[in-house]
Amino acid sequence: MTKMVQLHCPSTGQTVDKFVISPFQTHEQVIQGIRIRLGIQHAALYTTDAKLITNFDSLQEDQRVLVAATSSELMLPDAPTGFILYDGEESDEVDPTTEGFEQPWEDLTEREKCDHILSLVEQKPTTRNKLRITRPYQSVQPDLFTMHLNSISPTEAEALIDQRWRTTVEHFLPDALKPAKPKTSGKFWDEQVVATLSVLSSFTHGQSRLAREFLEEAVSMRMERSVDDDKDSIVRGQDVIDAVALVYERAGVIPAKLTKHKSAKVKQKERRKAEKEKAVKEKKNAEARRGSGW
Structure with a gap:
């Protein structure tokens, strides 16, 4: 049965929601997919109690899975903020x-x-x-x-x-x-x-x-x-x-207030960037039309 789990890598702080694990994947394919998704070279999976996961069939839907990014990493029990x-x-x-x-x-x-x-x-x-x-x-x-x-x-x-x-x-x-x-x-x-x-x-x-x-x-x-x-x-x-x-x-x-202020600034910056990109695109389209004799 296909399952979706949450991956959390404590050493990098990354969290990936709804990572899909298919029953048709091999153990190595799952590990490789996790490494690619998190951008790490090594991946070992643990429960939130810091117990090593070796059998992916035991994973539950929406389970939170801890990922060690190096072979020497000491995994500790999950610690919520x-x-x-x-x-x-x-x-x-x-x-x-x-x-x-x-x-x-x-x-x-x-x-x-x-x-x-x-x-x-x-x-x-x-x-x-x-x-x-x-x-x-x-x-x-x-x-x-x-x-x-x-x-x-x-x-x-x-x-x-x-x-x-x-x-x-x-x-x-x-x-x-x-x-x-x-x-x-x-x-x-x-x-x-x-x-x-x-x-x-x-x-x-x-x-x-x-x-x-x-x-x-x-x-x-x-x-x-x-x-x-x-x-x-x-x-x-x-x-x-x-x-x-x-x-x-x-x-x-x-x-x-600070978070709200940040959001407004970011939106303003993104809007200006989008407007600039739109203007450049319209200019290129106009030049292309002229070149084709439209």
């Missing part, structure tokens, strides 16, 4: 050896809050894609304003980022989002970016991976809605501010 305003509610599930264990959340240092959430993710891997937002938007918003006034030094911002994410700015930013040399003579290429990143880290303790995904989305949105030739992917301070807004929008804390 989500958001929660976090204030230490899961403290009992943190590893007891974690620094600050049993202390009230509000008494923890920035580093201890980071380790607290890192421990939660390790103890509860199926919650790794649930963003635990550690500050209300009302307290974050004023910080974004003061960042424009350069109220924090790059050194202080960098130290805070390390405490909250256990990583440096250079390691946090993907290659596509940073210049070849983020630092020259000890100075960052853009101090406002570092300052705003410290704000992003202030409510995403221990969750740099999720924060990075929102930042990458913000940069992508800026590039998509650009109506000129400005396609530079190097992150800007405004990109980080947009990433902050995206988090709280998706969490339902503030209205989704």
